Amino acid sequence: MRPAAVVGTGQTHHAAKRLDVSMAGLCREAIDRAMADAGVDWPDIDAVVVGKAPDLFEGVMMPELFLADALGATGKPLLRVHTAGSVGGSTGNVAASLVQSGVHDRVLAVAFEKQSESNAMWALSVPTPFTMPVHAGAGGYFAPHVRAYIRRAGAPEHIGAMVAAKDRRNGSLNPYAHLKQPDITVESVRASTMLWDPIRYDETCPSSDGACAVVISAEPTSGQAAWIRATAMRTEPTTFAGRDQVNPQAGRDAARALWRQAGITDPLSEVDTAEIYVPFSWFEPMWLENLGFAETGQGWKLTEAGETEIGGRLPVNPSGGVLSSNPIGASGLLRFAEAAMQVMGTAGDHQVDGARVALGHAYGGGSQFFAMWVVGSEKP
Amino acid sequence: MTRPLSAPLDVGFDYTRSTGPTLGRFLTDLRHRRVTGIRGADGRVHVPPLEYDPVTAEPLSEFVGVASTGVVRGWSWIPDPLEGQPLDRPFAWALIQLDGADTALLHAVDAGSPDAITTGARVRARWRAARVGAITDIEYFELSDEPADPPTDASPDNDVTMVVTPVNLHYTHSASPTEDPFLRGLMEGRLIAQRCPACEKVYFPPRPACPTDGVPTTDQVELSDRGTVTTFCIVNVPFLGQRIPPPYVSAYVLLDGADIPFLHLLLGIAPEDVRMGMRVEAVWKPREEWGPTMQNIDHFRPSGEPDAPFDSYSRHL
Amino acid sequence: MREVAVVGFAQTPCVRETDGTTNGVEMLVPIFHEVLGGLGLTKSDIGFWCSGSSDYLAGRAFSFVSAVDAIGAFPPIAESHVEMDAAWALYEAWVKLLCGEADTALVYGFGKSSAGQLRRVLAMQLDPYVVTPLWPDSVGLAGIQARMGIEAGLWDERAMASVAARSRAAALSNPLAQLSGSPEVDELLADEYFVNPLRRHDCAPITDGAATIVLAAGDRARELCERPAWITGFEHRVDSPSLGGRDLTTSPSAVAAGKAAGAEDVEVAELHAPFTHQEILLRQALGLGDDVAVNPSGGVLAGNPMFSAGLARIGEAARRIHDGSASRVLGHATSGPLLQQNLVCVMEGRE
Incomplete structure (x- = not known):
C-alpha cells in the first residue's frame, strides 16, 4: 500500500439554512476552497467520491448523478458512499484507498447535507407500517444510552455541560462554524432546557446546511500534506441481544485496528489532537473510552480535568465539532479534514500548537458504523 | 403459508429548494413568460441554464434569452400518464430545442395523438395563467408554428430564490415472515417472540434474521407483558407528530424471557421517580382498538414489584 | 499491484414480487x-463486506442498515455501503483488496422494486429543480432515446425486437430468469406500443432480487477456486446529467470505461441494458463485434433486480470463466437515467 496524503481541505460556512445557494453551489463552495488549498485544477483530479446521508433528506435519489457537472466528475469515475452518520468518514477512507491502492493519483472527496431542503426529523420517522412510532424524537434514541453511561461510569452530572461549553467556545474560534458562542459557560449550559433528560438543549448538535471537501494525493501538490497513517471501518448490527450500546465493540475494534496500523501503542500520549464525532456532549467521554484514550469508566476524568481543551493533553474538537456544526453527511468528513488541518498547521485560530498526529473519527446509525483515520505531518 | 401482512406506505414531503442565482434567474424569468439559457464554455447555449459547465466544470454566468418556441428533437408517447405528470390525457415527452438554444429542454407536448407529432415539429410553450417561478409555469408545449404568448413586463415581485417541489411516492410495506406471527399475535393480545436456533437468544420483536448469526429465527416463544426498565430518558421537548404532551418517559423495556429490550412509553408515575431496573407491566388499549401493532399496548406502568438488581439487566445496556 | 479475482457468485431467482x-x-x-458454502467459507473468513442498495427503492431512510442482520455481523465486521448498484460496491471492495487490507471480500446488492412504482421512483434521479417536478418516468425517457437512435439509423424496431427474442431464448437455460421463451420477432413486432416507440418486450421487467459475489486476492483466490476470474480491467465513468445537452444515441462514459478496462477481445459480455435499444447502443459503445456472445444469461431483459442487476452481470460473466467455457469476459453495469453512469469489469481465466 503506497502512502497517501490530504493535500487540501475546504468547507462551507455552515448555517441552519444556506438559502443563498443550490445544492451544487453548496458543494462547490467547499470544493473550490479545497482545490485552491491544494493548488490543483480539474485536470489534476482523477476521480470523485461523494458522501451523503439518506437521500430522503434532500428528496433526490442519488443526487451525485444530477450534480456530476458541478462536482467536476463528468467523464471521470464517481462513487457515492452512504454509511449513515459515519458516511463523511467513510468517504475519506474510500478516497484514501483509491490512492493507496495505486488506482488513482489524486482524488477529490466531498460530502454534504442540505438539511433545510426538508426536515430530518420527518425523513427519519416516516411512519413505517407495523413499526412502533418514535415517542422520543431525535435525541430520544441516544439519551437512554447516555443515562446508562452515567450510571456505569459513575460520572458527575456536570461533565456533559463541560463538553458543550468547551466545544461551543472552540466553535467561536472557527470562522466556518454554524454556532459561535464565545460566552457560553458550564453554568449557562446547565441552565438550558432539559430536552431528553439527561440531555440538555445546549448539549445537542444543531441542524446545519454544509459541505466539506478534501483532496487526497500520492504526492504533495503544494507545500502541505497530512499523511494518512491508518484508516479503519467497523460495523455491527443496530441492536442485538447483549449488545453494549454505551461502548460498542465495533468502535473498540476499529480503534484497535487503527492504532495498530498507525504504530501507536499509547494513544493518549502519541496523539496530539482528536476530532471526534460528538453530536451530544456526553459522547466525548464515551468515545474517549471506546477509542482507548481512557480506561472504561474513566473517560469523563479527562474531560473534567480540562485535558480535552485546547492546551490540554488531548485537545478534542478544537474546531467546535459536531456540537457547533452538523451538516449530517458532511460531519464525518469535517472531522477528518479538521484533523488534517491540524497536522498541516492550517487550522488558524483553533490550531493546536505543534500538532503532528491527529485523529479523525465518525460514527453513525445506532452507534453501529464507525470510520476513522490517523493523519500525521511525517510521511510514513 | 399465508403471505406476511402488508400495508401502504406513503412518502410525501414538500421539499423547499433554494435555487442559487443561476436557477433563480431562470425561474424568475419563467414567471414573466421568458426563457433564459446560459452560454457554456464551448459557446453552446444551454436551456435550462447549467450552473457549471459540463466540459470544464467552471461556473457559468452569461445568460442568454431564448424563444419560447422551438423544435422537437426526440419524443416518446405516454398513453397512460402517471401521477404528477404535466397532462392527464395522453401526451408526448419531448426534448425541445428552443429557438436560440443549442441544447434541448425536456417537457410535455400536448399533441393529441402519436400520429400528429414528429421529430422536427414546431412547438410553442403554453404558459400557465398563474405562474409561480417553476418549470411547471409552462403547462406543456403545443404543436404550432405561431409565436407563444409574449413576455409580461418585468413585475416588481421579488426574484425567485426558492422552489417548492412536492414529492409523493407510494409503496407497499411488507412484514417479514418472522415478524408475521408476532403481528398476528398482537391482534389477539399475545406477545410472540422468536428464538434464534443458533444462539438461542429470544428476540422481541422478531427480526428477519438473528443479527448475530444471520439465520432466520424459528421457534416461537410467548412472553408475558411484564418486564424491567433497562434505561430511559425523560422527553421534555415537543416535536412533530408527538402523541402526548411532555414531560413523559420513553423507556427500554426488557420483557421477562426476552433477550433484547425495546422502546415504549412509561406512564403512571412521575418522570422524576422512574428508575433503571424498575419493574413494569403493559397497559393495553381496549380490545376493539387492537391491530397488528405494538401500539395495542398503550403504555407500560410500574407493576409495584421491587426493582430488579443492576446485574440482572446490565448486559442489556 | 495485487491480482484480484471473482471466486464465487450467487443470486436469488428474479421474481415480479417477493413476500419479504x-x-x-x-x-x-x-x-x-x-x-460461502460453495467456497467452504464462513462469515469470519471474509475480510471486507460491501453492499449496494437504495433508500428510495425501499421508501425509507437507512434501508441498508437492517440488511446487515443477514450477515450476523457480530463480532463486528469491516464494512461499507454505496447508494449505487452493487457493481460499484464490488469496485470499492476490489480497491480494498488491492490495498492489501483484506484478502477476501463479500459484496452484495438487493432491491425490492415491487414495493413502489419504479417508473416514478426513478424520476427522483433527475434534476430536482427543473426536471423532476414534471415527473418524467424512466420508460418515457428511454422512449425518447430509442427514437433518437432509430431516426439516426443506429437501430430499428426490428433490431430491438431481435434483442428481446434472443434474450428470452437465452433465458430458457437460466433457471433464475423471470422471463424466458422462444418468441418470433414478427410476433413481438405485432404487439401494440407500450410507450411509443417501445413495446413491452423492449423494457426490462420489474424484478425483486439480490446477488452476491466473493472476491479474493492472489493465492487465496487460487485456493478457493479452481479457475478464478481474474480482474484485468475495472473502470467506471459518469456523463453529464443534462439530458438535452448530451448525445443520447451514444454513451461517452461507456466508451471511456470500455476503452480503459480493455473491452476488446472478449468472448462473452453481460451488459446491463434495461431497454433493448440500450443493448445495441452499448455493443456499439464498447466495440463488441458479432462474435461476442452478449447476455447468455438473458441479461436484465429477462430479470432486472435493481441495485444488484449490475453486480449480477459481472457474476454471470465470471461464471463463464469458472466453468471453463470462456477465457476472457466482460461484465457491465449502468446507473442513472439513460445510461448516465457505466462500469466495465474485464476478467480472464488462466491455464
Missing part, C-alpha cells in the same frame, strides 16, 4: 449460505 421486506434480509440469507 424491503431490507433484503430474506433474499440475502440464502445466497450468503450458498456462496
Whole structure:
C-alpha cells in the first residue's frame, strides 16, 4: 500500500439554512476552497467520491448523478458512499484507498447535507407500517444510552455541560462554524432546557446546511500534506441481544485496528489532537473510552480535568465539532479534514500548537458504523 | 403459508429548494413568460441554464434569452400518464430545442395523438395563467408554428430564490415472515417472540434474521407483558407528530424471557421517580382498538414489584 | 499491484414480487449460505463486506442498515455501503483488496422494486429543480432515446425486437430468469406500443432480487477456486446529467470505461441494458463485434433486480470463466437515467 496524503481541505460556512445557494453551489463552495488549498485544477483530479446521508433528506435519489457537472466528475469515475452518520468518514477512507491502492493519483472527496431542503426529523420517522412510532424524537434514541453511561461510569452530572461549553467556545474560534458562542459557560449550559433528560438543549448538535471537501494525493501538490497513517471501518448490527450500546465493540475494534496500523501503542500520549464525532456532549467521554484514550469508566476524568481543551493533553474538537456544526453527511468528513488541518498547521485560530498526529473519527446509525483515520505531518 | 401482512406506505414531503442565482434567474424569468439559457464554455447555449459547465466544470454566468418556441428533437408517447405528470390525457415527452438554444429542454407536448407529432415539429410553450417561478409555469408545449404568448413586463415581485417541489411516492410495506406471527399475535393480545436456533437468544420483536448469526429465527416463544426498565430518558421537548404532551418517559423495556429490550412509553408515575431496573407491566388499549401493532399496548406502568438488581439487566445496556 | 479475482457468485431467482421486506434480509440469507458454502467459507473468513442498495427503492431512510442482520455481523465486521448498484460496491471492495487490507471480500446488492412504482421512483434521479417536478418516468425517457437512435439509423424496431427474442431464448437455460421463451420477432413486432416507440418486450421487467459475489486476492483466490476470474480491467465513468445537452444515441462514459478496462477481445459480455435499444447502443459503445456472445444469461431483459442487476452481470460473466467455457469476459453495469453512469469489469481465466 503506497502512502497517501490530504493535500487540501475546504468547507462551507455552515448555517441552519444556506438559502443563498443550490445544492451544487453548496458543494462547490467547499470544493473550490479545497482545490485552491491544494493548488490543483480539474485536470489534476482523477476521480470523485461523494458522501451523503439518506437521500430522503434532500428528496433526490442519488443526487451525485444530477450534480456530476458541478462536482467536476463528468467523464471521470464517481462513487457515492452512504454509511449513515459515519458516511463523511467513510468517504475519506474510500478516497484514501483509491490512492493507496495505486488506482488513482489524486482524488477529490466531498460530502454534504442540505438539511433545510426538508426536515430530518420527518425523513427519519416516516411512519413505517407495523413499526412502533418514535415517542422520543431525535435525541430520544441516544439519551437512554447516555443515562446508562452515567450510571456505569459513575460520572458527575456536570461533565456533559463541560463538553458543550468547551466545544461551543472552540466553535467561536472557527470562522466556518454554524454556532459561535464565545460566552457560553458550564453554568449557562446547565441552565438550558432539559430536552431528553439527561440531555440538555445546549448539549445537542444543531441542524446545519454544509459541505466539506478534501483532496487526497500520492504526492504533495503544494507545500502541505497530512499523511494518512491508518484508516479503519467497523460495523455491527443496530441492536442485538447483549449488545453494549454505551461502548460498542465495533468502535473498540476499529480503534484497535487503527492504532495498530498507525504504530501507536499509547494513544493518549502519541496523539496530539482528536476530532471526534460528538453530536451530544456526553459522547466525548464515551468515545474517549471506546477509542482507548481512557480506561472504561474513566473517560469523563479527562474531560473534567480540562485535558480535552485546547492546551490540554488531548485537545478534542478544537474546531467546535459536531456540537457547533452538523451538516449530517458532511460531519464525518469535517472531522477528518479538521484533523488534517491540524497536522498541516492550517487550522488558524483553533490550531493546536505543534500538532503532528491527529485523529479523525465518525460514527453513525445506532452507534453501529464507525470510520476513522490517523493523519500525521511525517510521511510514513 | 399465508403471505406476511402488508400495508401502504406513503412518502410525501414538500421539499423547499433554494435555487442559487443561476436557477433563480431562470425561474424568475419563467414567471414573466421568458426563457433564459446560459452560454457554456464551448459557446453552446444551454436551456435550462447549467450552473457549471459540463466540459470544464467552471461556473457559468452569461445568460442568454431564448424563444419560447422551438423544435422537437426526440419524443416518446405516454398513453397512460402517471401521477404528477404535466397532462392527464395522453401526451408526448419531448426534448425541445428552443429557438436560440443549442441544447434541448425536456417537457410535455400536448399533441393529441402519436400520429400528429414528429421529430422536427414546431412547438410553442403554453404558459400557465398563474405562474409561480417553476418549470411547471409552462403547462406543456403545443404543436404550432405561431409565436407563444409574449413576455409580461418585468413585475416588481421579488426574484425567485426558492422552489417548492412536492414529492409523493407510494409503496407497499411488507412484514417479514418472522415478524408475521408476532403481528398476528398482537391482534389477539399475545406477545410472540422468536428464538434464534443458533444462539438461542429470544428476540422481541422478531427480526428477519438473528443479527448475530444471520439465520432466520424459528421457534416461537410467548412472553408475558411484564418486564424491567433497562434505561430511559425523560422527553421534555415537543416535536412533530408527538402523541402526548411532555414531560413523559420513553423507556427500554426488557420483557421477562426476552433477550433484547425495546422502546415504549412509561406512564403512571412521575418522570422524576422512574428508575433503571424498575419493574413494569403493559397497559393495553381496549380490545376493539387492537391491530397488528405494538401500539395495542398503550403504555407500560410500574407493576409495584421491587426493582430488579443492576446485574440482572446490565448486559442489556 | 495485487491480482484480484471473482471466486464465487450467487443470486436469488428474479421474481415480479417477493413476500419479504424491503431490507433484503430474506433474499440475502440464502445466497450468503450458498456462496460461502460453495467456497467452504464462513462469515469470519471474509475480510471486507460491501453492499449496494437504495433508500428510495425501499421508501425509507437507512434501508441498508437492517440488511446487515443477514450477515450476523457480530463480532463486528469491516464494512461499507454505496447508494449505487452493487457493481460499484464490488469496485470499492476490489480497491480494498488491492490495498492489501483484506484478502477476501463479500459484496452484495438487493432491491425490492415491487414495493413502489419504479417508473416514478426513478424520476427522483433527475434534476430536482427543473426536471423532476414534471415527473418524467424512466420508460418515457428511454422512449425518447430509442427514437433518437432509430431516426439516426443506429437501430430499428426490428433490431430491438431481435434483442428481446434472443434474450428470452437465452433465458430458457437460466433457471433464475423471470422471463424466458422462444418468441418470433414478427410476433413481438405485432404487439401494440407500450410507450411509443417501445413495446413491452423492449423494457426490462420489474424484478425483486439480490446477488452476491466473493472476491479474493492472489493465492487465496487460487485456493478457493479452481479457475478464478481474474480482474484485468475495472473502470467506471459518469456523463453529464443534462439530458438535452448530451448525445443520447451514444454513451461517452461507456466508451471511456470500455476503452480503459480493455473491452476488446472478449468472448462473452453481460451488459446491463434495461431497454433493448440500450443493448445495441452499448455493443456499439464498447466495440463488441458479432462474435461476442452478449447476455447468455438473458441479461436484465429477462430479470432486472435493481441495485444488484449490475453486480449480477459481472457474476454471470465470471461464471463463464469458472466453468471453463470462456477465457476472457466482460461484465457491465449502468446507473442513472439513460445510461448516465457505466462500469466495465474485464476478467480472464488462466491455464
